[in-house]
Amino acid sequence: MKSFVQKTRRTTLIISILLIFFSEMYAQPNGPALYQQYCAQCHGTDLNGGNAASLIDGIWQFGSENGYITRNIKHGIPHLGMPSYERSISDEDIRSVVQYIRAAEEDKGVVKPPTPEMFETMDYFMKVETFADNLEIPWAIDFIDKNTALITERPGRLRIVKNGKLQSEAVKNTPKVLHEGQGGLMDVAVDPDYNRNGWIYLAYSHVLENSQETRPPAMTRIVRGKIENNTWTNEQVLFEAPHETYRTTRHHYGCRIVFDPWGYLYFAIGDRGAGYQAQDFTLPNGKVHRIHKDGSIPEGNPFLYDESAMKSLFSLGNRNIQGMAIHPETGQLWTTEHGPMGGDELNLIESGKNYGWETITYGKNYNGTIITDQTHQAGMEQPNLYWKPSIAVCGLDFYSGDLFEKWNNRLLVGALKYEEVRLLQIEEDRVVHEQVIFKGAGRVRDVSTGPDGAIYVVLNNPGKVVRLAPE
Ligand code: HEC
Incomplete structure (x- = not known):
């Protein structure tokens, strides 16, 4: 026992x-x-x-x-x-x-289901068609006319889709870009008066090639040029930051290009990984800039009379803007920017205002550490909306067209991480409604209303552009 x-x-x-x-x-x-x-x-x-x-x-x-x-x-x-x-x-x-x-x-990762062919939203049944395929990190789309679209690929190619067919050869002689990290060829924008003047605008990361440093510094640069015989010609540099402000980091370049009804050109440069510089008005990074279409400085620019300020500045404290759009009726400038973890923002940008980065933010550092516990400060603007968790906002456009009439003047917001297009209804500068209208086909890099009224979505992974139209 x-x-x-x-x-x-x-x-x-x-x-x-x-x-x-x-x-x-x-x-x-x-x-x-x-x-x-x-x-x-x-x-x-x-x-x-x-x-x-x-x-x-x-x-x-x-x-x-x-x-x-x-x-x-x-x-x-x-x-x-x-x-x-x-x-x-x-x-x-x-x-x-x-x-x-x-x-x-x-x-080999999670196998992605094929792109859905139909999508149901609150207002419309949409069919999803492939517009251009086999692209390498497409970044932006804009339209010359109903039959001609321009698409950038980040490694440095400008592609043309003519009558629904992607031309096999990229436009020759476009600027040499630094394709490293998040940099490369970014936005393309067609002049609102293209029919009269033929100008096309590009934003890209420009590297100082003759620099002695092992990792040469780079910065966002804006040029315009024309396409003749599938070749980039007549190039003019519209904005090039002073070379001493270039940075050896390879991320947070911004950048979108938009035009307002008064002929101003706006573009944004991200903080280039130096958040504290977004508050420094002697530096180009972490800001929205406004210039004339020929690169000259508008007389009404807000910091024109501050001796040490950069004359092209329009607003401060913008971390990394990845979406810009002009309201079709009011001409107001709206932007979406990547916050740190949990702090993506939608902002209505006004002349001379400070949007707070990195003094105030709703986000944390990506590694989970605290940047600041301040979300408000006098003299700094609050976002019109922020996304927590971050959806990784990217690409922005107001819908205006005949195909989705109910959506006129609503804001299309792309999201890389959430692989979505959202539709925001804005009344008196406030977001009153938000719905997901497209999802699950890939990371959304850009979203744009086409001249035909369809919605064009630029996707990464897989690299393609899809066209959304009502059934
Ligand atoms: C804010 C963006 C960001 C976040 C968040 C992030 N990474 Fe990275 N990671 C990068 C970048 C940028 C690189 C450099 C390579 C490149 O350009 O993509 C990189 C590189 C790496 C590399 C080296 C890859 C190679 O080719 O050798 C590894 C491994 C890695 N990351 C793992 C992680 C892991 C794991 C996490 C989460 C714990 C993480 N990363 C979070 C941006 C990020």
């Missing part, structure tokens, strides 16, 4: 073993959840890239062994905008993220 003490000991032992067994079984590996929380914003919900490189394409620019990957996550790659997670994710959890990436790499 075993003693009572011996029996209890054995029972305790069995119970402990069972407990350990079950807790192991039910302990969720943290990798997938942490990945979605901290990394998906840039590397894509399916790990297939977006604002930052794919983690499952087998290409490891900074070292393919687990040790290197762990180090890159822990210490970050600051000049490219890859944050350091040393302070927010424990070593053990970083290991589980690495394991998750490795497993996904083996499975």
Whole structure:
């Protein structure tokens, strides 16, 4: 007969073993959840890239062994905008993220369902057609006329779609761009008076080639030119920042180009990874700029009489604007900007105003650390709307056309991370309604009303443009 003490000991032992067994079984590996929380914003919900490189394409620019990957996550790659997670994710959890990436790499990520052919919204049944396919990181679309569209590809190509057919050859002789990090050929905009003057405007990241530094500095640059015989000609540089303000970082370039009814041209430059500079009016980054279409400075610009200010500045404190649109009736300028984690913003931009970055924000750093707990400050504007969590806003246009009559003057908002197009109804400068009208076909880089009244959505992963029209 075993003693009572011996029996209890054995029972305790069995119970402990069972407990350990079950807790192991039910302990969720943290990798997938942490990945979605901290990394998906840039590397894509399916790990297939977006604002930052794919983690499952087998290409490891900074070292393919687990040790290197762990180090890159822990210490970050600051000049490219890859944050350091040393302070927010424990070593053990970083290991589980690495394991998750490795497993996904083996499975080649999550297989994407094909683009839906139909989409139902509150107001319309929409059919979804492919307008242009097999593009490499398309960034923007604009239209010369009903039959001719221009599309930029970030590596530095300007493509033409003529009568619904993507021309196989890119426009020759377009500016040489720095295609690194988030930089490259970004926006394209057709002059509102194109029929009379033929001007086309481009925004891209420009690098100082003869710089002695190992990583030459770069900045957003705006040019215009004409296309003749499929060749870029007559180029004029409209905005080039002073070279001492160029930065060696490779992210947060802005940039969109829009025209208001009075002939002004607006563009935005992101903070280039230096948030504190967005408040400094001697510097071009973290700002909206306004110039005439020939690059000259308008007389009404708000900082014209501040001796040290850049004369082209229109507003301050804008972190990284990725969407700009002019209201078809009021001519007001609206923008969407990437906040840090949880702080994407929609703003109505007015002359001389300060939009607060990085003194005030609703977001946190991507690695989860606090930037500031201030969301308000006197003399700084509040966003008209902010998205928490961030949807990674990208591309913006007011709808105006005949096909979706109910949507006239509503705002189309693209989202990279959420892979959505949203429709905002604005009344008296306030967003009164928001609905998702398209989703799940890829990361939305740009959204634009075409001359035919259809909605054109520029997608990354896969790189294509789809056309949305009512059934
Ligand atoms: C704010 C954007 C951003 C976030 C958030 C982010 N990364 Fe990155 N990451 C980058 C950029 C930019 C690079 C540099 C490569 C490139 O240009 O895409 C990079 C590079 C990397 C690399 C090196 C890739 C290589 O080719 O060697 C790894 C690994 C990586 N990130 C993992 C992660 C993980 C894991 C997380 C989340 C814990 C994360 N990143 C979050 C922007 C980001």
